[in-house]
Amino acid sequence: MQQLYDTRAPNPPSRAILVGVNLRGALMHDTEESLQELRQLTETANIEVVCETIQPRNVPNPTYFIGEGKVEELKALGAELQADAIIFDEELSPAQTRNIENTIDIATIDRTGLILQVFAQRALTKEARLQVALAQLEYALPRLTRMWTHLSRLATSTGGGSGGYLRGPGETQLEMDRRWIRRHISQVKKALDTVEKRRHVQRQNRSEKIKVSLVGYTNAGKSTLFNALTGESVLAEDKLFATLDSTTRRVSLPQNQLILLSDTVGFIKKLPHQLVAAFKATLEEVTEADLLIHVVDVSHPEAEAQIAAVNEVLEELDATDIPTVMVFNKIDSLEAEDELQVLRSRYLDALPVSAQHGDGIEKLMEALANRFVERGALLSLSIPYAEGKALDLLYKYGTVLETEYAAEFVHVKARMPSRYFKSVEQFLGTAESNSEDSFSAHASAAAE
Ligand SMILES: Nc1nc2c(ncn2[C@@H]2O[C@H](COP(=O)(O)OP(=O)(O)OP(=O)(O)O)[C@@H](O)[C@H]2O)c(=O)[nH]1
Numbered sequence: 001m002q003q004l005y006d007t008r009a010p011n012p013p014s015r016a017i018l019v020g021v022n023l024r025g026a027l028m029h030d031t032e033e034s035l036q037e038l039r040q041l042t043e044t045a046n047i048e049v050v051c052e053t054i055q056p057r058n059v060p061n062p063t064y065f066i067g068e069g070k071v072e073e074l075k076a077l078g079a080e081l082q083a084d085a086i087i088f089d090e091e092l093s094p095a096q097t098r099n100i101e102n103t104i105d106i107a108t109i110d111r112t113g114l115i116l117q118v119f120a121q122r123a124l125t126k127e128a129r130l131q132v133a134l135a136q137l138e139y140a141l142p143r144l145t146r147m148w149t150h151l152s153r154l155a156t157s158t159g160g161g162s163g164g165y166l167r168g169p170g171e172t173q174l175e176m177d178r179r180w181i182r183r184h185i186s187q188v189k190k191a192l193d194t195v196e197k198r199r200h201v202q203r204q205n206r207s208e209k210i211k212v213s214l215v216g217y218t219n220a221g222k223s224t225l226f227n228a229l230t231g232e233s234v235l236a237e238d239k240l241f242a243t244l245d246s247t248t249r250r251v252s253l254p255q256n257q258l259i260l261l262s263d264t265v266g267f268i269k270k271l272p273h274q275l276v277a278a279f280k281a282t283l284e285e286v287t288e289a290d291l292l293i294h295v296v297d298v299s300h301p302e303a304e305a306q307i308a309a310v311n312e313v314l315e316e317l318d319a320t321d322i323p324t325v326m327v328f329n330k331i332d333s334l335e336a337e338d339e340l341q342v343l344r345s346r347y348l349d350a351l352p353v354s355a356q357h358g359d360g361i362e363k364l365m366e367a368l369a370n371r372f373v374e375r376g377a378l379l380s381l382s383i384p385y386a387e388g389k390a391l392d393l394l395y396k397y398g399t400v401l402e403t404e405y406a407a408e409f410v411h412v413k414a415r416m417p418s419r420y421f422k423s424v425e426q427f428l429g430t431a432e433s434n435s436e437d438s439f440s441a442h443a444s445a446a447a448e
């Protein structure tokens with residue numbers, strides 16, 4: 001069973017040539033930036049980059065994506081530099097991958113395959129490993145190239161010895177491999193189902209609470225900000241996809257509201273759709289949030305393109321309607337304040353912070369608190385001492401503004417979101433203390 005989600009290739013490559021393609025209409029600068037990110041991904045996968053090359057082309061060559069001459073050039077270069085992988089900054093079709101591999105005789109990996117490798121290496125929990133395994137298998141199904149030969153080896157090891165997985169009559173090796181992958185996909189899905197049911201129960205327990213989720217490009221500083229807001233110490237490091245699992249903690253905001261804050265997996269340009277699909281359960285922290293905090297690394301030269309990439313993934317997740325607070329992180333790394341001007345003019349409400357140094361964190365907390373205050377109606381309540389639970393609920397879901405301990409009652413002024421009214425309604429106080437906007441607010445909030 002262990003192998004079911006142990007998808008790390010037994011002999012990963014160690015020396016790679018990176019290939020970018022500058023297609024007609026694309027800016028060379030963008031191709032270079034993208035290749036730079038591919039380099040970071042490659043290094044994250046513990047593969048050394050021995051050479052980088054960019055080929056300008058009008059359109060992709062259907063057989064090889066790049067030109068035939070370039071393939072020959074790569075073959076010579078690969079031999080000279082002792083490369084054991086060619087990594088393309090594009091999504092190659094299964095046929096293109098096969099054609100290049102057959103000609104060059106070096107493992108050929110595309111951007112999607114590399115991202116999957118990084119995820120496979122970084123997945124720590126059973127759930128993350130199963131999710132990555134599912135994405136890898138879906139990706140492998142139409143390909144079955146060299147990269148996946150370990151899967152066939154795995155087939156014999158999980159298939160119960162030589163008799164466990166025999167080729168059917170007239171079945172080619174390829175068909176057999178495909179059959180094996182399909183069977184494996186359904187096994188992984190089943191195992192994932194079990195893990196996710198447990199997560200679902202956990203989540204149901206939280207359904208009454210205000211959920212806030214950090215989203216953003218990988219390496220933007222989400223985990224660092226999570227730690228700054230919660231006092232936790234989840235892993236934050238200068239690597240792509242340091243976080244694959246989500247972590248949720250309670251955070252108490254300045255006006256006493258409690259929220260549940262989640263840190264989760266980062267996004268990247270051209271995030272493989274197999275991964276988005278496989279990580280659906282983990283990403284529910286995002287899709288079911290009441291509010292998103294979009295963390296941007298404003299010291300990154302590609303900050304704006306990264307915002308767009310994050311928005312694209314949010315669209316794919318159908319999460320664009322969730323209210324979002326934009327946070328400009330790493331302001332300590334800016335060389336000049338005016339570097340921010342363009343972004344600032346585009347995102348007027350964005351909050352500048354340095355998650356690492358703590359600048360702007362208090363303001364962010366206040367901004368979050370104000371958002372949730374707005375959502376509640378103002379109430380005056382008189383709660384008998386025996387009904388302490390109602391007071392707990394106010395502290396938990398609402399904002400307690402004033403308390404006065406009298407002989408028989410605690411008189412409380414608080415704001416409470418409409419969905420929790422029912423739980424405290426019976427303690428609504430006198431007409432005098434409700435003379436502010438409470439009843440009308442109550443009525444309009446209840447009608448939401
Ligand atoms: N200078 C500076 N560096 C920061 C700041 N916030 C985070 N970092 C650094 O940025 C790197 C990435 O931070 P993480 O918090 O791991 O980023 P993440 O968004 O969680 O990244 P993934 O989990 O990989 O998607 C780390 O090296 C942090 O120390 C900041 O405010 N200023």
Ligand SMILES: [Mg+2]
Pocket residue numbers: 222223224235236242243264
């Ligand atoms: Mg992280």
